[in-house]
Each structure stands twice: as structure tokens, then as C-alpha cells.
Amino acid sequence: MKFLLAAVLSAFALSAFAAEQVHFLNSHLERFSDQINCRIAPNSAVKVQLNGTGLCVAGTGTTVGSQLTLQPCASALTVFNLPRGAPTTPTQLALNDTLSSGGTARCISANGVATFGPLFLDNCQDDQFQRWTVSIEDWTVEGVSGKGTIVNAGSGKGTDCLTAADNAEGSYILFDSCSGRTTQEWATTVVDN
Incomplete structure (x- = not known):
């Protein structure tokens, strides 16, 4: 039971970390996309x-x-x-x-x-x-x-x-x-x- 609880908590912590990373990457991709489409x-x-x-x-x-x-x-x-x-x-x-x-x-x-x-x-x-x-x-x-x-x-x-x-x-x-x-x-x- 302790093992299952530890696994669930670890998965939850990883998913929260992953969500933060996805948000971080998306915000940077939007900025780079604007730069790639740059015009004079x-x-x-x-x-x-x-x-x-x-x-x-x-x-x-x-x-x-x-x-x-x-x-x-x-x-x-x-x-x-x-x-x-x-x-x-x-x-x-x-x-x-x-x-x-x-x-x-x-x-x-x-x-x-x-x-x-x-x-x-x-x-x-x-x-x-x-x-x-x-x-x-x-x-x-x-x-x-x-x-x-x-x-x-x-x-x-x-x-x-x-x-x-x-x-x-x-x-x-x-x-x-x-x-x-x-x-x-x-x-x-x-x-x-």
C-alpha cells in the first residue's frame, strides 16, 4: 500500500512538474514563432x-x-x-x-x-x-x-x-x-x- 501511495504521489508530482514545463515551453514557442514570422x-x-x-x-x-x-x-x-x-x-x-x-x-x-x-x-x-x-x-x-x-x-x-x-x-x-x-x-x- 505504501508503495502504491508513493507511486501515485510521484506520478502526481511529475505531472505537476510536466505541466509547468509544458506551459514554459508553450510560452517560449509563441515568442519564437513571432520572431520566425518577423517582417520589416x-x-x-x-x-x-x-x-x-x-x-x-x-x-x-x-x-x-x-x-x-x-x-x-x-x-x-x-x-x-x-x-x-x-x-x-x-x-x-x-x-x-x-x-x-x-x-x-x-x-x-x-x-x-x-x-x-x-x-x-x-x-x-x-x-x-x-x-x-x-x-x-x-x-x-x-x-x-x-x-x-x-x-x-x-x-x-x-x-x-x-x-x-x-x-x-x-x-x-x-x-x-x-x-x-x-x-x-x-x-x-x-x-x-
């Missing part, structure tokens, strides 16, 4: 960093025709705005400094750019050559950052990517066929305006 909200300011480096996409100026290069992420002209957010809808990459200046906003454009040609800033017109799908495959939630490719909608095939010529400071940002190489992997991080 429309009109968010972001930095686009070449994965594994401290280098970000930067404008060489704010005028039409200014090209883009890799610069240290703390440099000027490295913050862009995503009017439609990410990753579900193609959006423009508008240089934040041109949005806040009161003048005409400038966006990254591939209009008329040949394969492996340098991308440039143009007046934001929301045409197909200024729309990019910011693919976010691996999230780092604490910094609200996602890693993936940035594909141009203008090619009609969805196969041309934002590409760094190299992983060195000063390298040009090019328009090239998506191939999965490391110079096409970007960490898109939300920043404060």
Missing part, C-alpha cells in the same frame, strides 16, 4: 550589410547617377528606406538622406544597366527597375536583422541580384545574375531614423 514594416529605415563583413551598401553621393559602393556601416549614406517593407512585396530602396532633405528622393535603380554593370541612384519613380525583393531567410531577432538575397523585379525573370563586386571596402554594387555566391548575401537590419 513598410517605411522602415534599414542598412544593407554584405553578410560576414562590416560593410554596407552606400551611395557615393545623393544626386542622380551616383553609384553605390561598399563602405563601413557607420559611414554616411548607408541608410535606406523600404516603402513597402520586406520580404513579401517588391519595394524600392530609397536613400534616406534624400528623403529627409526635402528634395526629390533617390532610389537604387537598374534601369538600362547591363549584366555586371554598376547600379546607381535615380529619382524614385517606383518602376520595375527600382523594385527589389528583399529576401529574408535567416533572422537575427535581437537586432531585427535578416539575411538573404536582394532580387530585382525589372528583369522579368527575378534572377538578377544586388551584387558586390568584391567584399572589400570601395567595391561597386553591381547588377548581376543571382548565383548564390557570398557577394549576393545581404544582412538587412532595421535602424532608428
